[in-house]
Amino acid sequence: MSTDSQSLHTVTQPQVYETKLRVRYAETDQMGVVYHSNFIVWFEVGRVEMMRQLGFTYNEMEQQEGQHLAVADVRCRYKAPARYDELLLIRTHLMNVRDSLVHFGYEILRDEDGTLLAEGESVHLVLDRDFKRTRLSPRYLPAFLKAAGRR
Amino acid sequence: MSTDSQSLHTVTQPQVYETKLRVRYAETDQMGVVYHSNFIVWFEVGRVEMMRQLGFTYNEMEQQEGQHLAVADVRCRYKAPARYDELLLIRTHLMNVRDSLVHFGYEILRDEDGTLLAEGESVHLVLDRDFKRTRLSPRYLPAFLKAAGRR
Amino acid sequence: MSTDSQSLHTVTQPQVYETKLRVRYAETDQMGVVYHSNFIVWFEVGRVEMMRQLGFTYNEMEQQEGQHLAVADVRCRYKAPARYDELLLIRTHLMNVRDSLVHFGYEILRDEDGTLLAEGESVHLVLDRDFKRTRLSPRYLPAFLKAAGRR
């Protein structure tokens, strides 16, 4: 997975956007911890709440602008188990933004003591209504660039 | 939930359509058994495979005829836990069919010994492409009526 | 499903306990609305948050007292679709409590305009560490009785 987000003209740091959620019983498995694919769903919660904090919603991006962020690559490294009823902190940042690609990074921590439970990333292609590759609408690109720490 | 499927002109019994599936680890929870909402997903597997055995697919019903079977009511009674890696037998039958309503019944059994794990039912409204209530297409109604044990 | 919670000695109304959640993309399906089994998971969120508001957690009930509330029966009636990114209000109340049985009722509403999307109920058996039927611990019974509108 490319991690070339630290290009020369990056002068500010990427912002980190936070949200919290509580582990549901449905998300546990018989090992007594959270089943691993749920972290991938929580990444989605992280990036959606990031966009809300950036001033728009992924919902309007899809419904009004017809722009989809289709997942091309996702990765998660598990550090410690998440357990039922724990309050989790999802920290999301932008690793890279290009015309037709958005690369998010995530950390998932136990809120109570700040233990890092998992970290990951996802690469998304920008698609139009016909699911063809397209460029990020000028309506959203500046906000993404700013979040990525670029002007 | 109405169970008035035994109307006077019913002369044959409803057919039972069977399919099998194996419990996934993802479907268990920290009690060490299957989380209960997964049975509702398995009901879906049961009715979809019933339709395939009736000679059509729910996929073509949606894509070609624009007919959706929207769930209006679902119920499940749990008799015994389902466990990881067990092979399950899903038995589906039609409890009632009317112009714009289809009522399925289900039994979920452990395949190995025939133990009944759960039984349930779901009522579906027939919707058109605009999600307005409509009548079952004549392409499907006869098969549903036959499955329900009616001519 | 029995709804005989209005017994003669009920002099107060059951309390309603509220919590909110936002619909995740993962919870939608290709009809463009929430897949119906997710409401059953949201019922779980509702009753867990009810218990937290009653002064204890389901987690400690399981971990410390070894008491499980195993689902014996669940039902959901769907009134209107839930959609992606909507904020939902889950309203939970106790329909009945007996020594070894707890019966919850639920309403799920769109928070923005109060539209009722679904209503349902679930019956739970109280099980001990060995998954044998047992009585609700005196540590929890009074809170449940009070929530049910009984002394």
Added chain:
Amino acid sequence: MSTDSQSLHTVTQPQVYETKLRVRYAETDQMGVVYHSNFIVWFEVGRVEMMRQLGFTYNEMEQQEGQHLAVADVRCRYKAPARYDELLLIRTHLMNVRDSLVHFGYEILRDEDGTLLAEGESVHLVLDRDFKRTRLSPRYLPAFLKAAGRR
């Protein structure tokens, strides 16, 4: 993610183990395709069926030997969307096996025409009953080594 499975003493190729599954409606999302986290669940189906073909089950590995394969790292690259009701072919192979680590690789293809939909990998740590790192039981190690193309 390390891919150093082609060590010098590898003289045979890793075997590929196949299983099929059909996409459930519950697995789709409002883009009309499968929600991406479900591929991670299908990877689990792939490795579980691989083990069954190797002559044991993951269930007995957990229940009898008290050995868990805890996910430490998972990655999925998406090539083409999976759609409702499609029959999928899951191809699983072992990328690496060491005393206390198992590294699986996966390909998910549309069965009808062999189109590659996604490929991925997962790294698992071997844990004992107390969730402490341990070595693969001699009961399973030879089968894993053979599957990895080593003696």
